[in-house]
Every structure is written in structure tokens, then in C-alpha cells.
Amino acid sequence: MSPADEILDGTSPHDSAENVRTRRLGAHLPLARGMRRAVDRAVAIGAEALQIFSDNPTAWRRRSEPSPELAEFRARLAARDIQPIAIHASYLVNLPGPDEVTYVRSVGMLAGELARAWEHGASLVNVHIGSHRGSGVDVGIARLVDGIAAALASAREQAVEPGDRLARLVLENSAGGGGGLGTTVDELATIADRLANRGIGEDAIGFCLDTAHAWGAGVDMADPDAIDAFLTAFDRRIGVDRIVLLHLNDTRSERGSRTDRHEHLGAGRIGPVGLGHVIRHPLLAHAPAIIETPGMDVGYDRVNLARARALLHGKQLRPLPRAAFDLAGSARGRGATRVRRATRERGAAPPRGAARDRDDATGHADGRASTR
DSSP: OHHHHHHTTTOOTTTTTOOSSSSSSSEOOOTTTHHHHHHHHHHHHHHHHEEOOSSSEEEOOOOOOTTTTHHHHHHHHHHHOOOOEEOOOTOOSSSSSSOHHHHHHHHHHHHHHHGGGGGOOEEEEEEEBBTTTTSSSSHEEEEHHHHHHHHHHHHHHOSSSSSSOOEEEEEOOOOOOTTBBSSSSHHHHHHHHHHHTTOOOOEEEEEEEHHHHHHHHHHHHHHHHHHHHHHHHHHHHHOOGEEEEEEEEEEOTTTSSSSOOEEESSSSHHHHHHHHHTTOOOGGTTTTTEOOTTTTTTHHHHHHHHHHHHHHOOOOOOOOOOGGSTTSSTTTOOOOOOOOOOTTTTOOOOTTTTGGGOTTTOOSBOOOSOOO
16 A cells, blocks of 8 residues: 555545535546556546646647547546546747747647647646746737637637537636736736637636636635635636636745745645635536646545545545655655756746656656646
């Protein structure tokens, strides 16, 4: 039995699945070790939704041919009613920045993800909004909107059949480091309004709320009143129904630090009160919650999903052992190194400790030993 399994003390990941069906809980899981294994792992940890990388998240180069496992992957997920499936776009995508080469490559990469999401059975493609890289918020948002319009148009051209419905593009709020856009409700509303002015509405665009990013941007996600105020403002300006994905993450960053360093659920600065309020919030009941927490490849995917389920049911979280905080991406972890392959124009690079996004053998996406 692994240390992670010992923490669970025999608790079934399915104990509460029949009691709460309005909230789907899931995890970001790797595909590099095989799609069958990814589905098996999702079932084993009780995931009801799934987020994946379709390819290496830190390289522009895409695999030349689709995996022969895709049809079985879709069928097995459907048989287990694991949905929705969300593809997390490459870290390199950065539409708001001034560099033309990065912009063109970002449009192409994002269009490809949208056009081919169906291969994985995915209905959502989540992307970091990106960084203006010094050009300013207004200029960055204008360039972002142009890039999204171009990516959607290109994706429609690549569709297998004319009129095929594309995956919904999901814009993730930012912690704000390096000129990141989408840190406040005002910025997110401006983006939504300008997209709508281009004829790109809610059918094409949704939003992802990442709790750790919101904290890094200055929102007090540990305080239920502050969470309520944020969601009320979002609902008034944009519509809370457009939050179609929740990234449920704790953090070891200081609030307002513009940094993003994830921690085990309930063991970081947000803590169980704030995370519990988010996951039980009636305005967010429709949005599947995905965890992106430390130690995902050594059994802590199951541990943190069980902790998410406990928070959903208002249960007290058990203390984690010291070893949990020595994992790559956690507070004292030493096992991860910084991902260096992203260009300086990337929109939101993985934080310190996000080393295991690449499989040594394949070079393809290998889940998240820590966080983004």
C-alpha cells in the first residue's frame, strides 16, 4: 500500500458519488503512459470529469498522427459516464503578446486543439488568457480578441464536416504575473464584451475559475463573503452560468502576489473554509471541478479528490503527513525543476516545481506532478 493509500484509510472514492450528482469532481490526468491506463486511473480515484493535455504542453511541435487508442478512449469514458472531458491547451499559447511569431503559432495551435478536440471526446478546450508582455491591458485584450476570432475561424475550416460543432473555448482567469490578463471581473467582462461585439458569444466562449489564480490576483478565496462578492460581480457583469469549469486548487502563494504555486487541498493559504465554500456554492453547482494538485503521479490524485469530496459534503479534512509536503510542487518539494522550454512570449508558464509535464520516453504530456 502506498503512503497516499494509507492516508485514505480504506475510504472508497465512490462513497458519495450517488449522493451528489449536480457537482462533478475530476482531475487532470496524464495520457503519456497510455489512454487505457488514464481511464483506469480516473475510475480508480472516482473521477466524474477529466482534464488532459492532448500533446506536449511545453512544445510547439505536435504529433503527426492521432493515437490509435482514441476510439477506445472515448468509448471507455462514455461507458463510465466520465464527462465532460476538457483539453488544457499548451502553456506556450499567448495571444495578447506583441511578438508576431508567437501570436501566429498560438492561433494555429489553439485552432488545432479546437478542431480536433472531438478525437478525445472533449467538449471544452481550456486556455490561459495570456500576457500582454508590457503592451498594456487594452492593447493586449484587443490582440487577444483578434487571436480568438482567428483561431475559431481556422478551426471551423479544419472541421471534419462543415457545420460540425467545435469544442467550447474556455478562458481561465490569471494570477497576473508577467502582465497576465484576466485577473479581475472587470478585465474578464471587458474580454467577454469585446468578443460579443465580434459576434463571438457564450456558445463559443466559457470561463474557468481557478481558485489559486484568483488568490494570487488578490481575491480572498479564504473568506466566504469575499467569494460571494466575487461571484455576484461576475454574475452581474458576465453571467455565472458562463463559468463552465472550476479548477479547485489550494495555494502556497501570498494573496495578491501574482504568483501561482499550488498546494494540497485544505493545506494551503486558502484552506478548507474557502475551498469548501467554493465547491458547495449554489452558483457554481453546474461547473465540474478539476483538481491540479501536488503528487498527482504518486497517488495524491486520489487523496486530493477524496479531500475535494469531503469538502463538498462539509466534512473535516484529515491532516496530511509530512511526506505529502516533500512532493514535487508542494511546500518543501525538491523533486521538480522549472520547465525551461517555453518561450519568453508564453502566456502563463508553469510555476516553480512543475517539472513532470513531460514524459522522458515520449516527450508527450505526462500529467502534473505539481501544478501549472
